[in-house]
Amino acid sequence: MGPETFEACLETARKRNVIYCIEPLSRTSTNFINTVEEALLMVKEIRHPNLKMVFDCRSATQEESVIGALLRALESRALYHVHVNDASGKGPGFGETRFTPSLKHSSPVGISATSPWRSSNTIPDPRPLRAGASAT
Numbered sequence: 001m002g003p004e005t006f007e008a009c010l011e012t013a014r015k016r017n018v019i020y021c022i023e024p025l026s027r028t029s030t031n032f033i034n035t036v037e038e039a040l041l042m043v044k045e046i047r048h049p050n051l052k053m054v055f056d057c058r059s060a061t062q063e064e065s066v067i068g069a070l071l072r073a074l075e076s077r078a079l080y081h082v083h084v085n086d087a088s089g090k091g092p093g094f095g096e097t098r099f100t101p102s103l104k105h106s107s108p109v110g111i112s113a114t115s116p117w118r119s120s121n122t123i124p125d126p127r128p129l130r131a132g133a134s135a136t
Contacts, residue, residue, distance in 0.1 A: 006046055013050040021080050023054035026062035036060070036069040043078045052080035061087040061097060 006020070013020045024039045033039050039053045055073045060066045073079040086095030 006042075006051065007048070010046070010048045010050050014048070019050055019052050019080055021052050021054045023056055023083075024059060024063070025056060026059040028062065029059065034059075035063050036073050040072065040076050040078055043076075053078050054081045054083060055079055056083040056085070057097060058083070058085045058087055058089060066097070 010020060012018075022033055022039045022042055024033045024035050027034050033042065036053075036055065043051050043053055053073060053076075055070055057066055057070075060069045063069075070082075084092050086092060086097040088095035088097075
């Protein structure tokens, strides 16, 4: 799939003020755009203001260093959205992925708590959360 495939829909995206995002996913999910570098290369080659990228923490843990990949995405200025999900597919705090180092590195380059971050809405069992909340 070449840039011309995306160029056709990006003109419509521009007219409708829509941002089209490329999301690198792990090789277990797709054989197309697996790393931040591949996504950034596509964004750079197409050079359209309505084409950006999404950073997926889960996929990044399977393909590359999360902190390194996130910093490259941030520095590129092509990053539009971040999926903060654990390597297990669950939300932050429900698995082994450590998000604090990534968040600490992201603040100096313009990402904050009010930036477009989204976590997985997969909560394995909400009862422990409710039990803990009622105990305080």
